[in-house]
Amino acid sequence: MIYAILRRFGQMLFVMFGISVIVFLIFFATPGADPAARIAGRNASPEVLDAVRHSFGFDRPLYVQYVKMMEKIFVTGDLTSFVNRGWKVVPAVMDSIPVTLSLVFGAAILWVVVSIVIGIVAAATRDSWLDKLLMALGLLGISMPVYWLGEVMNLITQSRYHDSWAFSWVPPLGYKNLSDDPKGWFLTLVIPWITLAILYIGIYGRVLRAAIIESLQEDYIRTARAKGLSETRILLRHALRTSLIAFVTLFGLDFGALVGGSALLTEVVFGLHGIGKLTYDALQNLDLPMIMATVMYASMFVVVANAVVDFVYILLDPRLRTS
Amino acid sequence: MILSVRDLSVSFRTNDGLVRAIDGVSFDLEESEILGVVGESGSGKTVSLLAVMGLITDPNATIEGSIRYKGRELVGLPPRELRRLRGNEIAMIFQDPMTALTPVYTIGWQIAEQIRAHRNISKAKALERVEELLAEVNFPNPHEAMSRYPHQLSGGMRQRAVIAMALSCNPALLVADEPTTALDVTVQAGILDLVRKLRATHKSAVVFITHDMGVVSELADRVMVMYAGRVVERGSRMELFSDPRHPYTRALLGSIPPLTGEKPCRLPAIPGSPPSLLRLPQGCAFGPRCPAHYEPCVTGKPDLGSGTHAVACFRVAQA
Numbered sequence: 001m002i003y004a005i006l007r008r009f010g011q012m013l014f015v016m017f018g019i020s021v022i023v024f025l026i027f028f029a030t031p032g033a034d035p036a037a038r039i040a041g042r043n044a045s046p047e048v049l050d051a052v053r054h055s056f057g058f059d060r061p062l063y064v065q066y067v068k069m070m071e072k073i074f075v076t077g078d079l080t081s082f083v084n085r086g087w088k089v090v091p092a093v094m095d096s097i098p099v100t101l102s103l104v105f106g107a108a109i110l111w112v113v114v115s116i117v118i119g120i121v122a123a124a125t126r127d128s129w130l131d132k133l134l135m136a137l138g139l140l141g142i143s144m145p146v147y148w149l150g151e152v153m154n155l156i157t158q159s160r161y162h163d164s165w166a167f168s169w170v171p172p173l174g175y176k177n178l179s180d181d182p183k184g185w186f187l188t189l190v191i192p193w194i195t196l197a198i199l200y201i202g203i204y205g206r207v208l209r210a211a212i213i214e215s216l217q218e219d220y221i222r223t224a225r226a227k228g229l230s231e232t233r234i235l236l237r238h239a240l241r242t243s244l245i246a247f248v249t250l251f252g253l254d255f256g257a258l259v260g261g262s263a264l265l266t267e268v269v270f271g272l273h274g275i276g277k278l279t280y281d282a283l284q285n286l287d288l289p290m291i292m293a294t295v296m297y298a299s300m301f302v303v304v305a306n307a308v309v310d311f312v313y314i315l316l317d318p319r320l321r322t323s
Numbered sequence: 324m325i326l327s328v329r330d331l332s333v334s335f336r337t338n339d340g341l342v343r344a345i346d347g348v349s350f351d352l353e354e355s356e357i358l359g360v361v362g363e364s365g366s367g368k369t370v371s372l373l374a375v376m377g378l379i380t381d382p383n384a385t386i387e388g389s390i391r392y393k394g395r396e397l398v399g400l401p402p403r404e405l406r407r408l409r410g411n412e413i414a415m416i417f418q419d420p421m422t423a424l425t426p427v428y429t430i431g432w433q434i435a436e437q438i439r440a441h442r443n444i445s446k447a448k449a450l451e452r453v454e455e456l457l458a459e460v461n462f463p464n465p466h467e468a469m470s471r472y473p474h475q476l477s478g479g480m481r482q483r484a485v486i487a488m489a490l491s492c493n494p495a496l497l498v499a500d501e502p503t504t505a506l507d508v509t510v511q512a513g514i515l516d517l518v519r520k521l522r523a524t525h526k527s528a529v530v531f532i533t534h535d536m537g538v539v540s541e542l543a544d545r546v547m548v549m550y551a552g553r554v555v556e557r558g559s560r561m562e563l564f565s566d567p568r569h570p571y572t573r574a575l576l577g578s579i580p581p582l583t584g585e586k587p588c589r590l591p592a593i594p595g596s597p598p599s600l601l602r603l604p605q606g607c608a609f610g611p612r613c614p615a616h617y618e619p620c621v622t623g624k625p626d627l628g629s630g631t632h633a634v635a636c637f638r639v640a641q642a
Contacts, residue, residue, distance in 0.1 A: 218422065219417060219419060219422035219423050220422060220423060220424055220425040220426070222378060222417065222423075223415075223417060223423045223424065223425075223485070223488075224425065225378055225380075225409070226376060226378060226409055226410060226414070226415040226417075227409070227410040227436070227437040227440060227488070228406045228407065228408070228409035228410030228411055228437070228440050228441060229406075229410075229436070229437075229440050230406065230440075231402075233440075237436075238425050241425075241427055242425065242426065242427055316427065317426070317427060318426070318427060318429075318472040318474070319426055319472070319474045
């Protein structure tokens with residue numbers, strides 16, 4: 001078991017190394033582009049340009065440039081973005097992480113719990129009006145673009161009905177630190193959580209319903225019926241348990257991507273300065289050091305999320321455990 | 324009398340019309356008796372026993388007739404009551420042991436689950452009982468086997484685990500749906516021995532579905548041959564094997580290679596294939612494939628008749 005974990009960890013490092021090399025090559029070794037000019041920003045003086053060229057090693061071979069870049073991100077942490085007037089990149093990323101994590105974790109809890117309930121209820125009552133209603137609502141949730149939904153949510157909770165009893169508790173947009181103001185943290189995030197979760201509730205509810213209905217056709221369900229178990233027990237202990245595998249796969253991919261910055265639209269709509277927003281701004285300014293750092297961060301989360309999924313698989317499915 | 328089935332019919336509504344999977348099946352089962360049910364795929368063997376178990380969950384199915392278990396009518400019994408019988412008094416062994424167990428739980432857990440569904444005992448007590456049961460079905464190391472997952476066991480071992488599970492509540496009636504079909508021959512012999520031994524120790528009556536005449540001749544006290552959803556011949560093992568009367572039964576027995584005497588260069592096969600249940604021929608369903616068919620076979624369906632050795636054939640009735 002320890003060996004398996006170590007091996008998986010080694011694989012993770014290898015994948016992240018590969019990603020860092022590819023991203024580095026795309027942004028710093030594209031023929032015809034001068035990375036020093038990009039990093040120094042528009043209208044930079046020749047002195048600044050020279051300083052950048054020297055500090056990033058652009059006058060030296062490619063592998064030295066790569067090592068210098070990684071050193072600036074991971075060891076000294078003093079990667080500087082000239083486009084944004086000397087911002088330190090690493091602290092900027094560190095500041096955005098708790099925002100994105102708060103948003104995505106909360107939404108993930110919400111979507112997992114609600115979609116499991118919806119999936120079970122829909123599968124248990126399949127082909128009834130309740131099932132059809134839930135699946136139609138799920139489809140609706142999937143079809144609503146998150147930026148539109150977020151704006152509508154804002155319109156309702158921040159302006160139109162803000163003074164009514166239902167939404168007067170909603171604080172203004174922005175993020176509050178969990179450690180400073182736990183209540184404020186929670187209240188500001190409720191609407192973003194719901195907005196982000198709705199899409200995934202739709203997808204996951206439908207996926208889980210389909211997986212449960214499929215496993216209800218299996219021979220072992222007939223065995224469970226022949227044992228005289230109750231329908232509830234058959235559904236929860238036998239059909240649901242074996243259906244969670246597809247669910248977990250999907251969850252690992254989506255969660256990793258969201259934490260890595262895919263929650264951008266939600267972050268922008270609700271004025272949350274998370275990783276997605278940071279990456280988006282960096283791409284707009286072609287802020288190469290910032291792009292490099294955020295992509296490394298994102299890939300780390302995707303890779304870690306996938307490793308966690310692999311371990312959950314092993315817990316869920318004994319067939320994957322090798323002796 | 325443990326089980327008495329009268330005029331049982333099961334039909335399914337499909338897009339192509341009503342399919343009568345079984346049509347007027349009747350049989351009785353005495354205590355600790357083994358009844359062999361023989362027939363080709365699609366002859367209604369499995370459906371008739373799923374009906375007995377109350378396991379036909381298809382909303383398009385209609386079940387008519389009467390199934391009495393120890394005098395109690397099972398057709399139309401509320402699901403709750405039926406569930407109390409299932410796994411407790413009537414247990415079932417399935418065809419494919421590879422898929423019959425839930426892959427994510429240990430076999431000990433799965434057997435204990437059934438015991439605790441019907442008996443009010445602690446988990447520890449249930450697991451003790453599981454160990455006894457596994458020992459009874461000849462697991463070499465029952466304590467260790469309890470913590471095994473289905474995929475860690477061979478097919479024969481899994482089938483033993485399924486049998487242990489079926490026996491866990493001392494059922495009065497055991498329904499076995501081709502339990503040896505998916506196993507290789509040596510393992511089959513072990514399973515047949517086990518069924519025979521368990522009949523002796525547990526006094527359970529057994530309905531044994533198979534398409535293997537050899538298995539029937541070894542195991543069954545009485546035999547019922549089915550074709551296209553109807554019983555075509557019924558009798559004791561001796562009667563059926565020494566004096567097969569229905570042309571279909573004869574053809575089935577004729578297709579077994581003889582162990583002694585001159586070997587035929589080709590085994591006789593039954594011409595044609597079983598009819599689609601959607602387009603059953605007029606009259607006797609076996610008629611088009613029957614070497615002995617004549618006019619009455621086309622106009623009417625032969626009745627099974629009564630008596631211990633009963634045959635549904637106009638030729639036999641006439642003779």
